[in-house]
Amino acid sequence: MTQTAEFVHVTYLAHSKPGTDWQKKANGIAIGLTVGTWTELPAARKEAMQKHLGHVVSAEVVGTDANGLEQALLTIAYPTVNFTPDIPALLTSVFGKLSMDGMIRLVNIELPTEFSSRFPGPKFGIDGLRKQLNAYDRPLLMSIFKSVIGYDTETLAEQFYQQALGGVDLVKDDEIFFDETYAPFEKRIAACRIAAERAQAETGKFTLYAANLTGPVTEIFEKARRAVDAGASALLLNVLTYGYDVLQRLAEDSRINVPIMAHPALAGALYPSAQYGISAHVVLGQLMRIAGADIVLYPSAYGSVALERNETLKIAQALTEARGDVKRAFPVPSAGIHPGLVPYLYQDLGNDQIINAGGGVHGHPGGAAAGGRAFGAAIAGVLSGKTLSETAETSQELETALALWGNPSEK
Amino acid sequence: MTQTAEFVHVTYLAHSKPGTDWQKKANGIAIGLTVGTWTELPAARKEAMQKHLGHVVSAEVVGTDANGLEQALLTIAYPTVNFTPDIPALLTSVFGKLSMDGMIRLVNIELPTEFSSRFPGPKFGIDGLRKQLNAYDRPLLMSIFKSVIGYDTETLAEQFYQQALGGVDLVKDDEIFFDETYAPFEKRIAACRIAAERAQAETGKFTLYAANLTGPVTEIFEKARRAVDAGASALLLNVLTYGYDVLQRLAEDSRINVPIMAHPALAGALYPSAQYGISAHVVLGQLMRIAGADIVLYPSAYGSVALERNETLKIAQALTEARGDVKRAFPVPSAGIHPGLVPYLYQDLGNDQIINAGGGVHGHPGGAAAGGRAFGAAIAGVLSGKTLSETAETSQELETALALWGNPSEK
CATH class of the missing domain: 3.30.70.150 (RuBisCO large subunit, N-terminal domain)
Known part of the structure; x- marks a missing residue:
């Protein structure tokens, strides 16, 4: 010292x-x-x-x-x-x-x-995750299981497969997935891994699965290691209900060599008041990053669970700005995202973000795979400087999505 | 199930x-x-x-x-x-x-x-703690180290001894005691144990020491067991910053056979808003108790860090009301408590509480031991139906305390 x-x-x-x-x-x-x-x-x-x-x-x-x-x-x-x-x-x-x-x-x-620099910070960070996914020069794309409670391993693996077919980079569990009676943690990780490989054989692209890591804090680290042994490619953690220190010790554990995704559950009990609590960019930005989250979800300014735009930008800034040797973490503006919102998200954060949708993938009339492809088309279009309408001329899935959810940036 | x-x-x-x-x-x-x-x-x-x-x-x-x-x-x-x-x-x-x-x-x-009933609840609870302390039919009395950062083991043990001489039932660490360079955890526990025994030889009364349990969650359970081996008589935990699950797993661990005291640090980031967050009686009452706190501190309605009286009563109620086989936990209304406030505290909660003071013990002109005795006299007086003024006639320490901090209930 x-x-x-x-x-x-x-x-x-x-x-x-x-x-x-x-x-x-x-x-x-x-x-x-x-x-x-x-x-x-x-x-x-x-x-x-x-x-x-x-x-x-x-x-x-x-x-x-x-x-x-x-x-x-x-x-x-x-x-x-x-x-x-x-x-x-x-x-x-x-x-x-x-x-x-x-x-x-x-x-x-x-x-x-x-x-x-005495904190672990992200083990992979933006650059490490891009390398894993071989995905440079574009935002990543993630989807969320439509529903998890009460479903068995096989059903979830099939849900995973459909999402992976749509070309998404990651699929995450619901954060409320605690009862593992029907779909035990390691079994479901192994099954989704197989589903990811099946999809990869068709699409050429591997999809990570962020499984919701739960359980007693006395067992959670060993459980995370077992998950890795079972083929886990990422882990989801409810950081605020388990405590930031659980995240930090997962990040410090070299045997847990997969990216950690931080869910913001309970953050709304801390940040929204004007007089009390803690600012969102501290709770979901600064502290998540130094404690070791590779990927951080937070309410976007555009969807159903809205946070003021300036606050969302400050969260993303805290996750990505230069900070000594601490790696940068991926911002994931979330909730109520559909393909019509991609231009706004891209304008705000450019490539270094994960575009994340639940209903915006599963609610697609053509199913989850079509929903994923609609997003993929929207992202590719925005990257090439086209409007969504122009892009939709060569993507039936995007056209359908825009017809259903709207295309506000061209209104 | x-x-x-x-x-x-x-x-x-x-x-x-x-x-x-x-x-x-x-x-x-x-x-x-x-x-x-x-x-x-x-x-x-x-x-x-x-x-x-x-x-x-x-x-x-x-x-x-x-x-x-x-x-x-x-x-x-x-x-x-x-x-x-x-x-x-x-x-x-x-x-x-x-x-x-x-x-x-x-x-x-x-x-x-x-x-x-699937949660551990308090291991000792009110009845267990009374038995340990052989203290029935009265509120317990606790004091807080005046200052801990930067002090060595010997100095802290002497501070403990002075407080114990005043007849307090428990002494707690400051919740901000993290850097253990000068006063390592087990060493300080052992030293305070000896100080407690020294004081007991004089007063006939044993004083518990709630040492602030800190460290990585991967090591905190083993550290708690070592504390018990070193002679710990209680443990203090910042439940909200470490996570409720740390409390629960400490409470479930039969080797950690000492009472656990929950500090409310950070609770004010959750409960004060009228529109957001979580009510204080949920955060500091219901959840603390089922997770296993034997003793729970919270802002009193009377001192320097005030909470609305009705809220404090709801916290105490959640900690002490009948709840199946879950033991009752001790409420500790805290912050800015001096002997003149004892009648209010007693009127609110009666015997089943811990009266807790920092400055109200150490700031006594006669020193910490005199400060403790002033509180002891105030409690005994209130229990016997006397006013504080009447009690002060036979307690110089109480008279001094009332002169310094006031006697608002007789205004």
Whole structure:
């Protein structure tokens, strides 16, 4: 460990009555969440404690809300020597008790490179996944099982095969797939692997299967290793309900040599409020990436589960911007995506994203394979600079999809 | 597994524009979060899927908010066959994707006894802890290390000794204690054990030490077992940053035969909004208890980190009400507690609580031991029906505390 003090800079949006002494409030946080007390310490003790002491970077009023409360942005610097390099330590330290202390929201975290490089980050990242799929210079395409609860292995493998025939790069489980009575984890992984190979024989393209990794945290790592042995090509994890540290330790485990896809389940309990919680780009961007997600799903600005566009761009930025030696993770704007939305998604993020659809693949009148091909055509068309209407002239599947779901970018 | 369908009933508060078809919205949730689709299923398939299908219990408009949005309470019944008995499965299923779908807040969960009895619940609970401490018919008393970051084992053990001399039942670590460079976990547990025994020789009373359990989830269970071997008498866990499942598996591990104390760190990122998130009594009451917390801290209605009184009572109720064979957990209303507040706390919860103070013990002009004794006197006085002023006539420590922090119940 270096002797140079390194700091994590955390910014909070706080609401309080007009005339609040924000500098004092910020100073109370900086001391309270680090050394506890300062002015009462004897001088000799202060010297030893200096390197553990947080400090205020800035505290400024930025506005007044509809109820007349003053809004301030407070940025506090916390010495990284106080933390272990993991998300429980980080979040507990900078927003544990503080989250309960009035109207306060965590809106940004700036991690020094030295500190974030102590996290695993994505094992594969965008470049590694492209290499695996031999898919460069285009967005990837993913589809989701239509329904998983109550279905057996054979039915799911057939569902997988139909999706893979459509040319998708990945297929993911539903995140609510917990009861494995009818379709045990390893058995279903093996069956979908065979289905992927069957489809590959026809299409020339291999499709990854992100199986939903569940179970007790005491067994989940061994289960993930068994999944790899059974032929898993990717894993899906509900990171927020299991805890970021489960993701981090999966990412650190060299035997689990498959990409990890982070599902955002429960994120909406954290990010939507204007006064409380944690910004979406922190929850689904920064923390997911350093903890080791290769692929991160989040609500797109265009579909059924909408997030404000600027927020979605900040998530994608956090996943893909340069950050020392931490690999870049694939953003996956999700929910309610159909082929008519591809131009918007492409305009926002270009090639480095995964276009992901459930109903937009399965709801295609020609079936899931046709649904996948409609997306593939839309992506190829957008990449070649054509409009969707132009592309649909040579793709019956795309024409059908646009007729069903619309083509808003050419309205 | 029984064939009788059992259901978890989950209630949501939703906001939407006036005239929303709430029955339709609720039905969409009940189907969407269970079998995915229903009307399109063939009749034969419906029969097989029936037991996995959620249904609407009620959907009623309850008001209009300040912005003219209609407020509705939606209660959905989810078949327990869809879940494994753990919190990640439960939360992902009933509020995973849904949390991101508009203005929606999870406000209650009703678990059928059959389902909740598949969770460990507290290993000791209120009765077990009372037996351990030989402390019946009174609230317990706890204090918190004044400051932990940057202090070595010897200093902390001395701090522990001073607190134990004051007659407190438990001492807890700060929840932000992650860097163990100066005070390694097992070493500090052993040192505080010796300090507890030293104090016991003087006071006749043993004081438990809840050491903050941290580290990678891949190692945390083994670390907890080592803590027990080193003489740990309790463990503190940041449940929300590590994940409820870590708590559950600690509670299920028979070798970890010490009470587990749940810290609420990060809970404020989930519960305070009126439109989003999860109610405090679910996060800190129901889920903590079934997952296995023996002791649960939460913001009191009286101190520095305030929660609305009715919410605090609902947390305590969830921790202590009859629930099949699941043991009762100790509520610990916390933050900014001083002896003058004891009458309020006692009026709210009676004996079955832990009165917990940090600054209210250490800030006592006579030191931490005197601070503990002031609390002990206050509790004994209230139990015997005396006012604090009357009690202070025979307790110099209490008199000093009341003079410093006030005696609001006799104002």
